Amino acid sequence: MFALRVRICSTSLPKGLLVARPYASKPIPPPTTIEGVTHPADSWTNLSPTVVSKLGLNLHLSPDHPLGIIRSLIESHFDTFTPSIPPSAVVTVRQNFDELGFPADHPGRAPSDSYYVNRDTVLRTHTSAHEIENFHRGLERWLLSADVYRRDEIDSSHYPAFHQMEGASVWTPANISSLPSLNDALRQKIAAASSPLIVDDPTHPPCPTTNPSQPEHDPETLNFMIDNLKLSLNSLLLTLFRTHTDQQGEPLQIKWTQTTFPWTAPSYEVEVLFGGKWLEVLGCGVVKQDTLQRSGVPEKMGWAFGLGLERLAMILFSIPDIRLFWSQDPRFTSQFSAEKGIVTFKPYSKHPECKKDVSFWLPQGVDAVEWHENDFCDAVRDVAGDLVETVAKFDEFTHPKTGRRSLAYSINYRSMDRVLTNVETNALHLQVTDLLTSKFGVEIR
Ligand code: DAH
Secondary structure (H helix, E strand, O other), X not given: OOOOOOHHHOOOOOOOOOOOOOOOOOOOOOOEEEOOEEEOOOOOOOOOHHHHHHOOOOHHHOOOOHHHHHHHHHHHHOOOOEEEOOOOOEEEHHHHOHHHOOOOOOHHHOOOOOOEEEOOEEEOOOXXXXXXXXXXOOOOEEEEEEEEEOOOOOEOOEOOEEEEEEEEEEEOOOOHHXXXXXXXXXXXXXXXXXXXXXXXXXXXXXXXXOOOOOOOOOHHHHHHHHHHHHXXXXXXXXXXXXXXXXXXXXXXXXXXXXXXXXXXXXXXXXXXXXXXXXXXXXXXXXXXXXXXXXXXXXXXEEEEEEEEHHHHHHHHHOXXXXXXXXXXXXXXXXXXXXXXXOOOOOOOOOOOOEEEEEEEEOOOHHHOOOOOXXXXXXXXXXXXXXXXXXXXXXXXXXXXXXXXXXXXXXXXEOOOOOOOOHHHHHHHHHHHHHHHHHHHOOEEO
């Protein structure tokens, strides 16, 4: 999780495991009050003021916001699914990781990748954190949308707060025999759509070694289930991309690939060909029976998916920078409405960028700290807010004699709404370099 640049596939387990543990010798911050509840802090706490300021803004619930428009489109497409909004982004580590079967050493648990309120509590890193409680409610078809939080690099497609939508469909032994006819209906719906669909699916049948099915599942039923999952999501993508494919007169091209998620087997990702590039848009799979058992519905069988709303909205509305979703500038907000649906964003300005470099030596000996780039990115974000566009490392070396490690970063400052003066940028950059010294103990070169 989180090692890959594209968010939606990020719960796969990359090689080179880390063990989640707090940072050593960090001063413990004061308790945090979030949405009226005070949470004690401990050595795991790593919330940043920027990320706390995003809690409760609920962009995805605003009907005229691009994220709200995509959410409504998905809810209308899956009109037999019950939509819901989970109450708070503060969830337990159990909900977010343990109950979904994340191994103890999964990289997604590392405090360098996730925001810990304290040792037992995190800002949810994905909407899957609410899967178990939704199955518990006894719902058979449900959707949920929410804000999620991950520590990450700074560039045009990564922001520490973003939004996801999760959905699932499960069957009881009594109604599972309806799958073949449901699948036929979906096939007909796809064939009748005004824009054609080309699906590249080398994942069928699932590879027994690299994408194993669950021993509990009867192969014939599983095949119908996988077909239902794929047809349902192909049909959703056809709905979402209809405006675009109609305009271009080109068929929508989709590619299915196999992957791993701790709570599904087999598991898949879906990519869409857009602007000549394959872009990953969702993750999904057949829900593991032990997950359903933990949800109190061991007799059921079904599938689940999760998708990133910003990712889809950036593609569908041609929004070039993820920071724009948070903009209050009427030149942004007035371009979108529920009534107009998906429209192409018209950039209103591209103010000049202002690039500043910083090189430094990491502290050594007793003062040595583990360097996590995401700590640095959070600190830059806390100083410069949305005026920081990208942070990129351009040099790294270890001095052959002293063994000291040097790093060099280029920070790009740019406002989306106005021209940033040189004086302003220099002042921001000075604050960043001061913080590097005071917070991380580095020596500026
Ligand atoms: N939670 C996953 C992520 O953030 C996406 C996902 C994958 C959701 C598979 C699911 C699923 O429900 O079955 O990358």
